[in-house]
Every structure is written in C-alpha cells, then in structure tokens.
Amino acid sequence: MAPLKYLEQEYPILDSNFQNFCATHGIFSEQQSTSERLKQGITQVLSIIDGQHQPWLNGMELLEDAQLNKHVLSTGCEGIDLLLEGGLRMGQLTELVGASSSGKTQVCLLATSNVAKKHMGGVVYLDTGNSFSPQRVIDFIRQNSDPAIDQAKHRILQKVMNRILCHSVFDIFTMFDVLHQLEVNLRSQMQKGDCQVRLLIVDSISSLVTPILGGGGSQGHALMASAGFLLKKLAHEHNLVVLVTNHTVGGEGGISKPALGESWKSIPHVRLRLSHDQGSSIYNVSVFKHPSMVSGKAARFTIYD
Template structure:
C-alpha cells in the first residue's frame, strides 16, 4: 500500500484505498469495468491508474544498440567514420573478415586498428610479409599528444608463421597462454589465406582445419572478450558485377560473423581538394590519390553500407 501512496495522486489513492485495492498487481489484473464498479472512478482516471501501475512494475527496457554501447562490445578501428559505419568498431567475441585485392588497404586497416589499441594490447600474426614496423610507427601521429618517449609497440605481440599447422598450433597452444597473462583487445591474422592456399591438396582436410582454426579463434574471442580480425585474399569470379570473391570457400565463410570488402575505385582525388590538415600527410602536394571503398557485405547487426577513403602517411582518411 505504501508504494501506491508514493506513486498515485492523493485523490485517486484515497478512492483506491477505500475500494480495498492495495497492490499494483490488482490494478493490472482487474478490468477497467471491475475497477469502475469498485471505485466509481471515471474511465480516463482508471486508464491513468493502469498506466502508472504498468510503468512502475515494468522492467526497464533496452534496445539492442544501447546494450552494445553499454557493454562496450566494440574495438575501435582508429578511424571515427569507420567506427560509425561499424556501430563502434570491430565486435568483440566474433570473427571479422577483411578481404580485397592487393593494395586495397587491408593490412593498413589492420595496422591502424592495432596501433589505436596498442595501449590495451594487440596480437598480430603475420603469415606473408614481415610486420610493417615503419608503417606502425607512422600511425602514432594519429594519436593526440603523441610522445616520442612512449613505446606504443610495448603491448603489441607479433608472430611470424608461414605454415597452416604452425598457425593451428599457435592458436591452440601459444595464444591461450599469452591471453592468460595479458588482456589484449584485438587479434589480427594477416593473412588467414596464405598458409591454406599453398600447401593443401586434400581439400576435405583443409576444410576441417579451417573450421578448427575459426572455432578456436571464436572461442578465444568469447572467453577473453576480444575481437578477431582476419585478412583474406581474393579469387576471380566469373558471375555477377563484382569480379572477385574471398578465398577459402564456404568452409571458412560460414564461420565469419562480419565480412568487410575493401576495393580500389576508378575515382581519384587531387590533394588540393582535401582539407588543409589532410594535405600535410602527403609529401607530394601535386599528386592525385586513388579513392578506395569499404563495404559491409554481411553482418548480424550491421546494415549493408559503405564509405570511401584514401590512404595517407598516417593511415585511412575518409572522403565524401
């Protein structure tokens, strides 16, 4: 009864109390007609009474996008516009694939994300080229109040692996040991395709190994609440308007939560058309820069959208 007294207007509370209605549950269960017989209140007052009771006892509701923000289930990419496209960044607990042709900016995007999350920590597994240390060092100039004394690579753990079985062993054995001692925000594999494209002739075994790799990565992502980003190569496609597809087939695709496509466009932008603060990121102020495109191909919680960007000395810069 005390709760009713604190919530209801005094006039309505006195009528309800005299009628013997003492709980919010009674107000919700009784029909409008039943309450009217007991209290002789007007229909509008009874509807108001039911609304107050419903608001009081109803649990707080949250939409999915608010839950994602509240639980911080995203890892920032280092580019504000890309984070907006991805509703906050790479989703923790899932596997995100970035695929595209050579030179489309796949590795750069991964390096930028690694640099941006260097304070929290990042694991970077290279299967093709060596880790681009100089490119990583350039990324620090994107940080506010950058300091030459700070070691931005201190929490970035790098591993070079060229064979599929070594990669599986790393993910099964070495990586869990590292994650027990450290709490990185991101795992990057660049690229996941290289070890599996070169040494396999038994495609059934390759499919099984890819599935094991993906399950192991997703398990680690969920257990340690981190994001996994895998760079993938492309293969030619002879149907549809798009002439490339990600490699590794359905065995791999079915394990990916979010797929992003990077590609070069036929468009270019002259340096003089960029904002002044962006022109300083190019050595040659007379040059034109190829515009690239990032597209969300599929995702459980993102719309199919895209944005255009260029590559500067300090990373990705979006353009209109």
C-alpha cells in the same frame, strides 16, 4: 601428427609415444592400444574434443552475451568506425576481404596502432607474408598524436610499440601452436588479473589455408574449420577482437569473390569488402555479412601515405 604437438605441453600424457601410436594406427581406438598410458591418452583426447563444443544457449542467454562485455574497439579509421557504429566488436571474428592493394594490411596496421595506443592489453599480430611494418605503425601513431604525445614522443612511442607482439607465421600448424600458447597465456592473465590482449590479427588467413585445400581430401577443410573455430573461441572466451584478412579470386562472369570457398564464409561474424581507387588515397568498404546490418551498406575512407 603435427596438430597434436601443441597439446603436449598442456597435457603431458599426449607425449611422442602417444602421437606415434596415433600416426601409425590412423584412428583413436582403445581396443588397439596395448598400453594403459595410451588408453589414458586417448581418453584425454576425447575429453579435449568434447570440450571444444559450445554449450546450448537459449535466446535470453544469447541476448545477455551480446550485451555484456561486447564493446567495440575503434580502428582509428573514421569511415570504417562510422560504418560499424563505433568499430570492431569485441568477442567477434571480423574478416577483411579484398584484392591486392585494396588496403587490408593498411587497415590492420592502423587498427594495431590505435588499439596499442589506447589500451593497455595491446595487440598480437600474426604476420604470414612479411607485411608487418613497424615504421608504418609509428607513422600512424604520429598522424593521430595529440600534444601530450608530441611532448613526450619517444617515451610514448616506446610504450605503444611494446604493447604489440608480432609473430611470423608461414604455415597453419605454426599458427595453431601460436594460438594455443596465446590461449594458455590469456587464461593465466585472467587468473592473475593482468591486462589482456584486446586485438588479435591474422594477416592473412587465406595464405595459410589455401595451401592445405588442394586435392580431393577433407583434411584441409577440417583444418580450416578448426582454425576458424579456435579464432572464434579466443574472441568469445577472452572478449577480444579477432581481425583476419582474406584475398579474392575470380568468380562467375569475371566478378571476384572471397577466397577459401563456401566452407569458410559462414565462419566470420562480420565480413567487410575493401577496394581502392587507384591513383588516390581513397578506399571503399562495404558490408558483406553482419549480424545486425544489411549487406551492401558502404562507406569511403582515406589512408594517407
């Protein structure tokens, strides 16, 4: 019952007794509960599930939602920003797909440095493979520094780095715990009028999801869908950019394709494919999927060591 544990703090009635009951019975059923508290817990779970569904929206509401508060955040990479007409769109889930050494983590670190430098709200970075490099972030900040930063280097660097919160996350249940705690914090910040997070990164989502997809059961795919829904919900409700990375696997004819399969590909709003010209600092990015762009649109960019 690990997925229920993160709810206990927000909904105390979903305590260990309720979780054990669900684990032993396998289903939620008021007829099988012998405790009034268990019945209340089941009702609470059903209301939580019901609240997960997005309301129906008509065309005008969707247009207004797309136009209001859905600005872009620059990645700090000129090629990607030009391709995306300004950068990563707030309120959306963007996925970077690529093989090893294609530049996925480098783009994440570059975006982290750029957003943390320019926005008070800062960045939450979920690191699933010990790939977060604070020194690399500092290097990016210094590469793009202006005279004001050069004159007050230490103070500026300290302020920027303090806006970055990094979590080491090595399984999907820990990710759920972190994301739900983030959701609670964002709601609190919204009520207080505090500066909110502007960028949430999961590098990489595939390393968390792939281990649970084995076997013939449906639980892994259900957890994957829940993770995708939660990431999109955070992006939409709190108007932040969610950026995730995904590796590639072998496909038909030896052509690589994004991992996680058909069930995942409909979840991101935007999918970008990255590749790297070996032996150079030149990277390539192309549009796999975009709500307002044709697939195949491409650009080149440079990331210096």
